[in-house]
Amino acid sequence: MADIEGKTDELKGRAKEAAGDLSDNDDLKNEGKTDQASGKMKQAVEGMKDKVEDGIDAVKDKVHRD
Numbered sequence: 001m002a003d004i005e006g007k008t009d010e011l012k013g014r015a016k017e018a019a020g021d022l023s024d025n026d027d028l029k030n031e032g033k034t035d036q037a038s039g040k041m042k043q044a045v046e047g048m049k050d051k052v053e054d055g056i057d058a059v060k061d062k063v064h065r066d
Contacts, residue, residue, distance in 0.1 A: 006042030009035050 013035025
C-alpha cells in the first residue's frame with residue numbers, strides 16, 4: 001500500500017514541479033520536489049520491508065524443515 005502511495009506522491013510531485021516551472025512559481029516547484037522525494041522514500045522503505053519479510057519467511061521455512 002505504501003508503494004502505491006509513494007508512486008502517487010512522486011507523480012503528484014512531478015506535476016507540481018512542472019506547473020511551478022511553467023508558472024515560474026518557485027514555491028510550487030520546491031513543493032513538487034519535496035513530494036517526489038517523499039514518494040521515493042516511501043517506495044524505498046516498502047522495498048526494504050518486503051526484503052526483510054522475505055528473509056523472515058525463508059528462515060521460518062528452514063526452521064520448519066529441520
